[in-house]
Amino acid sequence: MSGFKLGKMTFGSLFKKPETVLYPVVKPEPPVGLKGHVVVDESTCILCSLCVKRCPCGAIEVDKKARTWAIDHFRCVQCGSCTYECPKGSLTMLPTYETVSRQKRVHTFTIPEQPKAAAKREDAGE
Ligand code: SF4
Numbered sequence: 588m589s590g591f592k593l594g595k596m597t598f599g600s601l602f603k604k605p606e607t608v609l610y611p612v613v614k615p616e617p618p619v620g621l622k623g624h625v626v627v628d629e630s631t632c633i634l635c636s637l638c639v640k641r642c643p644c645g646a647i648e649v650d651k652k653a654r655t656w657a658i659d660h661f662r663c664v665q666c667g668s669c670t671y672e673c674p675k676g677s678l679t680m681l682p683t684y685e686t687v688s689r690q691k692r693v694h695t696f697t698i699p700e701q702p703k704a705a706a707k708r709e710d711a712g713e
């Protein structure tokens with residue numbers, strides 16, 4: 588590259604907006620097609636464990652006794668398989684970046700008992 592071209596480029600860049608943003612203070616618009624991260628709707632999940640079986644990375648754990656659904660976002664490769672397979676449509680890919688984290692941790696959600704199941708248990712006198 589000639590010195591003239593380089594000088595022109597350098598001079599021009601003085602008047603341009605910066606290409607970078609101060610993430611996470613400034614959050615850029617997610618690009619079209621960004622899969623983002625998996626979120627669960629606790630109110631519809633029935634703890635069937637189908638998502639656990641379909642996940643190729645072992646990123647999801649379901650504990651029926653403790654009524655918990657957990658995801659390790661560091662293992663997840665955003666393939667979306669769990670969201671297609673969930674029979675209740677409880678899983679979606681939120682097209683945003685995950686919150687910045689300094690520690691590897693699993694996100695655990697407590698799943699409330701479904702109203703129908705709770706009513707059945709009440710009828711049975713449990
Ligand atoms: S998220 Fe869907 S597939 Fe996974 S346990 Fe809940 S209902 Fe089953």
Ligand code: SF4
Pocket residue numbers: 625641642643644645646647658662663664665666667668669670
């Ligand atoms: S998106 Fe893919 S890798 Fe991530 S939790 Fe779902 S099935 Fe597993």
